[in-house]
Amino acid sequence: NSKVIQTPRYLVKGQGQKAKMRCIPEKGHPVVFWYQQNKNNEFKFLINFQNQEVLQQIDMTEKRFSAECPSNSPCSLEIQSSEAGDSALYLCASAGQYAEQFFGPGTRLTVL
Amino acid sequence: GDSVTQTEGLVTLTKGLPVMLNCTYQTTYSPFLFWYVQHLNEAPKLLLKSSTDNKRTEHQGFYATLHKSSSSFHLQKSSVQLSDSALYFCALSLYRGSALGRLHFGAGTQLIVIP
Known part of the structure; x- marks a missing residue:
């Protein structure tokens, strides 16, 4: 069973509000990924880190999305100004260096 | 680009029958393939x-x-059970420097097993 912790499990925001979610990767996993799963169950990769450094990210993260993985603190994903289209399940996954990804339970964001 | 194709969106089967869910991928790099299962309101x-x-x-x-x-x-x-009813995703990962990179997911196949 995955030991990735994500908080909060549910997040409700109004349009234009900030939305912040956190992830504690499984102990010993240096790589962290963020994905967005929409209501059609489609996955969109957002960003990933190895230790504190960004490995890959897509342009989608635009300027409204920001993420970080500071040492000795939870990783976080923040949407500066939420839009209705951001409503989705945000999944954090962690992995060993050359290993499979294990997912946390996700943060379900609803933007009203 | 790198991608995964799952041809069946929905598969409905009677308990005890065999199942095959298709997954093909496209990449020019050395692939690492995964199957993830996602039950309703749970993580993959x-x-x-x-x-x-x-x-x-x-x-x-x-x-x-x-x-x-x-x-x-x-x-x-070879023989599906009621508890196998779930969403199944095939995913592709590639080596990126010193780690495995992001997952490229297929669209998913919903498997429904009926009594």
């Missing part, structure tokens, strides 16, 4: 993984073989 859980050509991998009654010649990694089970 790893079911199978492989990067070895022509070697069968098995877990919880499910099995798959990576065939690089046909770029396929089909998921099979």
Whole structure:
């Protein structure tokens, strides 16, 4: 069973509000990924880190999305100004260096 | 670009019958393939993984073989159970420097098992 912790499990925001979610990767996993799963169950990769450094990210993260993985603190994903289209399940996954990804339970964001 | 195709969106089967869910991928790099299962309102859980050509991998009654010649990694089970009803995703990862990179997911196949 995955030991990735994500908080909060549910997040409700109004349009234009900030939305912040956190992830504690499984102990010993240096790589962290963020994905967005929409209501059609489609996955969109957002960003990933190895230790504190960004490995890959897509342009989608635009300027409204920001993420970080500071040492000795939870990783976080923040949407500066939420839009209705951001409503989705945000999944954090962690992995060993050359290993499979294990997912946390996700943060379900609803933007009203 | 790198991608995964799952041809069946929905598969409905009677308990006890065999199932095969199709997965093909496209990449010019050395692939690492995964099957994840996602039950309703839960996170995806790893079911199978492989990067070895022509070697069968098995877990919880499910099995798959990576065939690089046909770029396929089909998921099979000889006898489905009611508890197998879930969303199944095939995913591709590639080596990126010092780690495995992001997952490229297929569209998913909803498996419904009926009594």
